[in-house]
Amino acid sequence: MKITGSIQIEAVTDVVCDMCLCSTSLPGGGRQFATFQAHWGYGTKHDGERYELHLCENCFFQTLSYVKQERRTQNLFDDDDGAFAGDDFGLIAKDDFFGDAKIRD
Numbered sequence: 001m002k003i004t005g006s007i008q009i010e011a012v013t014d015v016v017c018d019m020c021l022c023s024t025s026l027p028g029g030g031r032q033f034a035t036f037q038a039h040w041g042y043g044t045k046h047d048g049e050r051y052e053l054h055l056c057e058n059c060f061f062q063t064l065s066y067v068k069q070e071r072r073t074q075n076l077f078d079d080d081d082g083a084f085a086g087d088d089f090g091l092i093a094k095d096d097f098f099g100d101a102k103i104r105d
Helices: 057-074
Strands: 034-039 050-055
Touching: 034 057, 050 057
Parallel strands: none
Antiparallel strands: 034 050
């Protein structure tokens, strides 16, 4: 015997970029966003704090560009100039359309 009834559930209907406040929903359905997160552990200045930001594609790459520039600035006078030559800072896979690519070391 089937017993049916209405139930109310909570579901994610959209993810809004925390930086520009734009929707990350795509016209064909689904959402595209990056998650920037931290969970600070015992002994750190921010012990027990958790952060999670959702960024649209544009804001993610603006943030990544800022971090790359800060990395260059922080290491401006280091002897190892070759360590910052690549443009793939943080990139762990490329052309990974189905999530089955080998992760870079």
